[in-house]
Amino acid sequence: MRSAKLSRKTVLLSSVAAAFAVVGGGVVVAEATSEREDAPEGDEPVEATTTQDPVGELLASMSLEDKVGQLFMVYVHGERADTDDPDAVAANRERLGADNGAAFVAAYRPGGVIYFDWANGLRDPAQIAALSNGLQAASTVPLLIATDQEYGSVVRIGEPATQFPGAMPLGATRDLAAAEEAARIAGAELRAMGLNQNFAPDADVNVDPANPVIGVRSFGSDPALVADFAAAQVRGYQAGGVAVSAKHFPGHGDTGTDSHVGLPVITHTAEEWERIDAPPFRAAIEAGADMVMSAHLQFPALDDSLAPATLSRPILTGLLRERLGFTGVVVTDALDMQGVRTEYGDDRVPVLALLAGADLLLMPPDFPLAYEAVLDAVASGELTEARIDESVRRILALKHSRGIVDAPEADEGAAAEAVGSDANLAAAADIAERSVTLLANDGTLPFAAGSVLVTGWGENTTRRLAEALAAQGLAAEALVTGDAPDAGAIAAAKAAAAGRDLVVVATRDVRAGSAQAALVAALLEGPAPVVAAAVGTPYDAAHLGAVHASLASYSYAAPSLAALAKVITGAVAPTGTLPVDVPAAGGGVLYALGHGLGY
Known part of the structure; x- marks a missing residue:
């Protein structure tokens, strides 16, 4: 890790909160004063000034190292942000180069943290809310705190959180209002525990009955049905207070290989992609999806170089950005999956993903290596700082638009009451x-x-x-x-x-x-x-x-x-x-x- 990074813990941006503070409908920006280590005692606060571009103000005040940190979302081990559990500390040191989540966030200022039960315990709403608050307190820039809570076969937070049946059962009801309401309830429960991002809904059209990785995670095999349900869930999650990510672009519904363990190949023609795979992503984008997640798969009809979609500029920029008009955050699927590591080293994958058009790099297997690789790519000219700024601006804009900056913390005392209520359980039972x-x-x-x-x-x-x-x-x-x-x-x-x-x-x-x-x-x-x-x-x-x-x-x-x-x-x-x-x-x-x- 670069030595200058750790020394900047409290010097960087006390202005972050001010840069995003919304007062009476206007955005207020103030310079940092008393939060700085070198600020003399007794200084009077600097008067606030108004700006129409809080994201730009914040971006301009960030160092290159801070901006590169924002490009990453990782998982941390420990039931508390400041855990001293020996096993958790050892795991964090190995993968992240820091003892615990709080230390890591303070040192690197990542864009976000993703939760898993096996890494964070996730045993009850109060514990989860306290973990979220501890991580947010350690971060100068409010974090995206995410998980994969698709429900059904992919659940990271179990009971007492309401357990909805999942995507394919919702498709079986043919009830779009129920799908939207399920997502709203789920989003509200996640937000009550301090999470503000969900990697859902799945927008894949499951046309291969032997698909080993999608299956019931899809709403169905009919593109129109999947499109309608994906859009409904985008609206529902956002109404519940969380950002959403449609996945896995350009479509993972017709593959016999699991991209966690290999590199799938989609054999659809360009016309078949347009008819089968594209409609749900179009619908999710039109519904206002905050993120689109890339897939680690080859799609020769869309990119004959055979680069995985996560590393493909024709797919992420040419197709997703330019053709479908997506202006939000492009997030990679997990970079520790084998599908994206088969041909490229862990130092090259993050750089190639950014060159392809990705913004947020999810779960690199060796964070310090990935972080340094991006910095080195800027130093060599392979990546420009302007290109980094494009992605960081999108990430910061998402945090602003979803209210994450205004209210990053959860109410730990109220979390248990908001999660798994009788009304929410009744809604899940009705859908089932x-x-x-x-x-x-x-x-x-x-x-x-x-x-x-x-x-x-x-x-x-x-x-x-x-x-x-x-x-x-x-x-x-x-x-x-x-x-x-x-x-x-x-x-x-x-x-x-x-x-x-x-x-x-x-x-x-x-x-x-x-x-x-x-x-x-x-x-x-x-x-x-x-x-x-x-x-x-x-x-x-x-x-x-x-x-x-x-x-x-x-x-x-x-x-x-x-x-x-x-x-x-x-x-x-x-x-x-x-x-x-x-x-x-x-x-x-x-x-x-x-x-x-x-x-």
Whole structure:
């Protein structure tokens, strides 16, 4: 780290708050006085002056090092900003070059921090709010504090935060107002805990049933449906008080490779991109999305150099900026993912991303290396300071427009009351109940009385579903077999099903030849009717044979499992309709988009 950086902790910008202070509708800017280490005692405050460009004032007062810091968003370890936990300190030193979040923020002034449960604990609203406040207190320039709270399969903050079912279940409701309200509630809960940025909604169109990384994170396979829901959620999150990021540009919905572990290739033509992938991003941009996140994938029809989209100027600047007219912040997907590291070193990726048109660099695997690489690129002339200024201005403008500068801190005492309220939980339950889709039924459902075995994927899933069925008056018992049951587990499940009146099998990510399919086949040999409940994508139905009834909840969140139980028992009638086509195992379509049975 450059030695000049640490020595500037309190000298830089006490004027930051003044530069953004809004008084009576006018922006007030004041010079720094008493906050400076070298300010003589007894100085009178300098009179404030008015400016119409607080972002420009702040930008002009920043050093190059401060501006480069703003280009990065990282994660820090520790449940507190000033943690002294030895494991957290060691992890922070290794990745960030600082002991804890507060020390890192004070030294480097990053643009933001992203939260993960495994790094920050995230155990309750008060703790999260205190962590947020501690980080903000250490930063001269208010931070973006973000997370990936997509809900459904991607959740960083669990209960007591309200757990919405996720994107694909929302698509199954066909209710745009519900999608907007879910996002508003979610945004308000995040803001109550001091978060002001959410990396959502997912704007990918999931047209590949085998997609290993998107699936239920997408609203569906129809571009128009995804576009409408993405725009609704942009409006909702912003109404709840958080900035949003549509992702993953130019579209990650048709790939068989996970960009966390490899470099996917999208084979769509330019015309197919325009028809399939582009509409949701256009809609999100028109709705006012604050950020668009790039994808680590090759898209030869859009850039024949085969550079990953994150490092592609034709895609980020030519397509996103110039063609779609996006003027907000372009954020990279995480730079520690393998998809962007396959061809380039960790010192080159940040520089190439900025040259391509990115503004905010997310989670470099070695922050000091990345930070120095950008500074060195400016020193060598590969990057100009004017180019750095463009990105920093966008980042600062976002912080101003979303009220992050005016009110960066959370009310720690009020956080618990604002998160997971009865009204919010009721809203999540309502969405879950209206999303459950009945794909097939020979008359077995509804099942109102009797003994039930709940088996299949997921220890918590089977247990919670059995408890939910018991709450509906059934005698229900859970037996976990997992995602790849062996012969012993299958035999145990078959034995446990003996004498039951119904068997419910929870499935997730079933493929041809899957052991989960073998479990279902074995259970179908018994006398009890078998109900298959897909708690991930509904594509499982193509591989499970002639079950007596087939359901899709698209989610294993608690509200979705409670909704499944109510639909199974008839307490709630199924009203969800498929937001995707479910292909048949041998070709063609088994269940078409829009399919859904009732009672």
